[in-house]
Amino acid sequence: MSVKTATTTxxxxxxxRALSELLDEPGWMLDLRLTAWRxxxxxxxPTGTEETWRRTSLRGxxxxxxxxxxxxxxxxxxxxxxxxxxxxEHLAELVSAGELVxxxxxxxxxxxxxxxxxxxxxxTDLHTAVREYPELVQRTFAQQVPLDxxxxxxxxxxxxxxxxxxxxxxxVEVTLPFQTLARLSQPGAGGFYHTIVITEEGASVTLMEDxxxxxxxxxxxxxxxxxGPNSRLRYTHVQNWExxxxxxxxxxxxxxxxAEVVHLIASWGSKLSKVWVTLDLVEPGARGQLxxxxxxxxxxxxxxxxxxxxxxxxCSSDLLYKGALKDTSRSVYQGYIKVWPGAxxxxxxxxxxxxxxxxxxxxxSIPGLEIEADDVRCTHGATAGQxxxxxxxxxxxxxLDRPTAERLIVAGFFxxxxxxxxxxxxxxxxxxxxxxxxDVDVADLGLEVDNNTDHNG
Amino acid sequence: MASVLxxxxxxxxxxxxxxxxxxxxxxxxGEIHALMGPNGSGKSTLAYIIMGHPHYEVYSxxxxxxxxxxxEMAPDERARAGIFLAFQYPVAIPxxxxxxxxxxxxxxxxxxxxxKDEEGPVGSNLIPMREFRKELTxxxxxxxxxxxxxxxxxxxxxxxxxxxxxxxxxLAMLRPKFAVLDETDSGLDxxxxxxxxxxxxxxxxxxxxxxxxxHYQRILNYIQPDRVHVMYDGRVVLSGGPELALQLEEKxxxxxxxxxxxxxxx
Ligand SMILES: Nc1ncnc2c1ncn2[C@@H]1O[C@H](COP(=O)(O)OP(=O)(O)O)[C@@H](O)[C@H]1O
Ligand SMILES: [Mg+2]
Numbered sequence: 090m091s092v093k094t095a096t097t098t099x100x101x102x103x104x105x106r107a108l109s110e111l112l113d114e115p116g117w118m119l120d121l122r123l124t125a126w127r128x129x130x131x132x133x134x135p136t137g138t139e140e141t142w143r144r145t146s147l148r149g150x151x152x153x154x155x156x157x158x159x160x161x162x163x164x165x166x167x168x169x170x171x172x173x174x175x176x177x178e179h180l181a182e183l184v185s186a187g188e189l190v191x192x193x194x195x196x197x198x199x200x201x202x203x204x205x206x207x208x209x210x211x212x213t214d215l216h217t218a219v220r221e222y223p224e225l226v227q228r229t230f231a232q233q234v235p236l237d238x239x240x241x242x243x244x245x246x247x248x249x250x251x252x253x254x255x256x257x258x259x260x261v262e263v264t265l266p267f268q269t270l271a272r273l274s275q276p277g278a279g280g281f282y283h284t285i286v287i288t289e290e291g292a293s294v295t296l297m298e299d300x301x302x303x304x305x306x307x308x309x310x311x312x313x314x315x316x317g318p319n320s321r322l323r324y325t326h327v328q329n330w331e332x333x334x335x336x337x338x339x340x341x342x343x344x345x346x347x348a349e350v351v352h353l354i355a356s357w358g359s360k361l362s363k364v365w366v367t368l369d370l371v372e373p374g375a376r377g378q379l380x381x382x383x384x385x386x387x388x389x390x391x392x393x394x395x396x397x398x399x400x401x402x403x404c405s406s407d408l409l410y411k412g413a414l415k416d417t418s419r420s421v422y423q424g425y426i427k428v429w430p431g432a433x434x435x436x437x438x439x440x441x442x443x444x445x446x447x448x449x450x451x452x453x454s455i456p457g458l459e460i461e462a463d464d465v466r467c468t469h470g471a472t473a474g475q476x477x478x479x480x481x482x483x484x485x486x487x488x489l490d491r492p493t494a495e496r497l498i499v500a501g502f503f504x505x506x507x508x509x510x511x512x513x514x515x516x517x518x519x520x521x522x523x524x525x526x527x528d529v530d531v532a533d534l535g536l537e538v539d540n541n542t543d544h545n546g
Numbered sequence: 547m548a549s550v551l552x553x554x555x556x557x558x559x560x561x562x563x564x565x566x567x568x569x570x571x572x573x574x575x576g577e578i579h580a581l582m583g584p585n586g587s588g589k590s591t592l593a594y595i596i597m598g599h600p601h602y603e604v605y606s607x608x609x610x611x612x613x614x615x616x617x618e619m620a621p622d623e624r625a626r627a628g629i630f631l632a633f634q635y636p637v638a639i640p641x642x643x644x645x646x647x648x649x650x651x652x653x654x655x656x657x658x659x660x661x662k663d664e665e666g667p668v669g670s671n672l673i674p675m676r677e678f679r680k681e682l683t684x685x686x687x688x689x690x691x692x693x694x695x696x697x698x699x700x701x702x703x704x705x706x707x708x709x710x711x712x713x714x715x716x717l718a719m720l721r722p723k724f725a726v727l728d729e730t731d732s733g734l735d736x737x738x739x740x741x742x743x744x745x746x747x748x749x750x751x752x753x754x755x756x757x758x759x760x761h762y763q764r765i766l767n768y769i770q771p772d773r774v775h776v777m778y779d780g781r782v783v784l785s786g787g788p789e790l791a792l793q794l795e796e797k798x799x800x801x802x803x804x805x806x807x808x809x810x811x812x
Binding site for chain 1 (some may be wrong): 597598599600601620621622624625627630631633636637640641642646647650652654655670671672699716720806
C-alpha cells in the first residue's frame, strides 16, 4: 500500500485537511474536524489517575505508530473479489432489509429494500448522507457525543471516516434488521467509524453492525442513537477486531417520551478495548436496556464504562453485562446509575456477571449509584466466580469432555443476554460469533436445537 | 456376553476421612440390585465413586468393568464406557437447554465425530438433528415428560419430581450398561415415585444392569430387585433376595444397627 505524502502519515491539522479534501466534503464538515482536532490537542493524554482510566492502561499505545487514514484502499477488482468471498458469506447469515459493506471507511456495497426506500427510509454510508441529507446529518452528527467527550472522541471527529446512517420516518416499522459490515483491511492504520440511527415518532428498526479486521491497528469509533418519541430502536454492535488492535468507543443514546431502546455490545476482539456507553432517559416513559457480552482470552483487556442517566420521571433502565474470562485476560466494568431530582418512579437495574475460566484471569466491577429522587427502585450487583465443580461433574458424568462441558456452560451463561434479543436472526448471528469465539462450529454448540424445535417436531 | 460391574473390597473417603470400609458388590447386565441403608451409611459416596467424582479418594480395592479397572478413568470416559449415575441432587444449569445438553451427551457417549476431508472437519460432532429429535420425542413419551421441557434450561426451576424424571430421561437417551439410581425416589410423593419407577421399568432389560439406591422400601414395590443389599457404616452387611427389603421395612434400620453397629449412631 503506497503512502503518498507526509501529511497522510501523521496525525496533524494538515492530515485533517488532506482527508477532508480526499472526501470532497462541504466546508462545515472541515470546520468541525478542525475544531475537533483542536480539542484533541487540548485534552491531555490519560495518565491513569483519572477514575475512568484507573484500571485500563494505555501503556504501549503510541499514536505515531498509526497512519491517520489510507489514501487508496482496495482497487475495484480486489473489492469485488473480497465481496464475493468474505462479505457474501457474512451477509447471507442474516436476512436483512438492507446491507452496507465498508472497508477503511469506504463503502463499496450497499443495498436498501425498494419498498422501504419508497417509504422514505434512508440507509447509506455517512459520507453519502453528508452530501445528500445535510440537514438530517447536521441535526444529529456530534449532537449526542460531543466533539470533546473524551480524547478519543475528539480524535474520532477530526478523522472520522465511514459509518452507517440509518433514518426511519414517522410510523414506519421495519421488521427485518439492517446490517453493516465495517472492516479495516490495511495493517497499522487508524479506523474511525461513525454510526447514526434516527427513528422518528412511532417508527421501529433494528441495526446490527459487525466490526472486524484492523491488524496492528487502532479504532476510535462513535455511535449516536436518536430514537424518536414512542419509537423502538434495537442496536447490536459486534466488535470482532483483530487481537492486535486497540479499540476506543463512545456510544450514546438519548431516549425521549415512551421510546424503547435495546443496545447490545458484544466485545469479542481487540487487544485492549475501552468503550463508554451512555443512556440518557430524558422524557417520561423512556425505556432502555443495555446489554453486554464479552469473552476475553490471552492478554486481552476489555473495559466497559456505562452510565444510566435518569433525567425524567417514569423511566426504566435495565443493564446486564456478562463476560467470561480465560487465561490472563482481564475485564473492567464500571457502571453508574444516576437518578436526577424529579425523576420519580424510576426503575433502574444494573448487573455485571463474570465467569472466570482461569484462576489467573481477573474481572473488576465498580458499580456506582447516585439517587436524587425518593420514589425509585434501583438495584445493582456484580459477581465473579468460577464454574461450579458440580456443574462440570454433572456434565462430564454424561460423557462430555471438560472443554465441551465448559463451552456449553459458557454458551449457557451468555444465553441470559441473548434471550433479550428479540430478533431470531440477530440472535443466531450472535450465537455464531459466540461459537467462533469458543473455537467451535456453531452447529457443535447445538444451539439451533432450540431454534428448530417448531419445524422438526 | 453380559457385562459385569464389580466393586471389590473398596476403601474410600474424602479428605482423609474414611467412608467406605471394604465394599463388595457385583452387578451383572440385566440384573436389578437394590442398595439400602440408613442415612450416612455411604450409599451416595459409593455412587459418586463409581462415577468418578474428583473429590473422593480411593484408598484401596478396585472397581472393575468386565475385569478392567475403571479407577483411572475420568467421569466422561466412564460415561462413554457405559456407566450412568442418576443423581440424588441433580444440578440446574441455566442457559443450557435440555435438548442441547442431551444432544451433546448422546453424541459424546455414542462417539459421533465430525466427518473430515482435506479441508478439515465438515459437518458437526453431533448426532444429526432429525434423528436426535425423533429419539428425544420417543424417550420423553416413554418416561412421561412433556415435550415442552426440551426447550427449558436443564433442571432450572424444575420440581423435585421433574428433576428425577429428567434423570430417567437421560438414562433412556444414553442407554448405559449400568445405571446407579441414587435416591431417585426421595422427596417425591407416591404418584411421582410410581411415575419414575414406571419410567425405569420401561428401560430395564437384558442390556441394562441397575443399582437402585434407596432409603425406603416403597420404590421397590414398583421396581422388582433381583438382589437386595444393606449398607451400614461403609460396608455391605447383608445381602439377600427381595424379601430382605420387606424384612427391613418391617424391622427398621435399628435392627441393622443392633446387629452390626458397634457404636450406635443416633
Ligand atoms: N463431601 C463430603 N464431605 C465430607 N463428608 C462427607 C461428604 N460426603 C459424604 N460425607 C460423609 O460420609 C458419610 C456417608 O455419606 P453419604 O455417602 O452421603 O451417605 P448416604 O448416601 O448413605 O446417606 C456421612 O457421614 C457423610 O457425612
Ligand atoms: Mg445419599
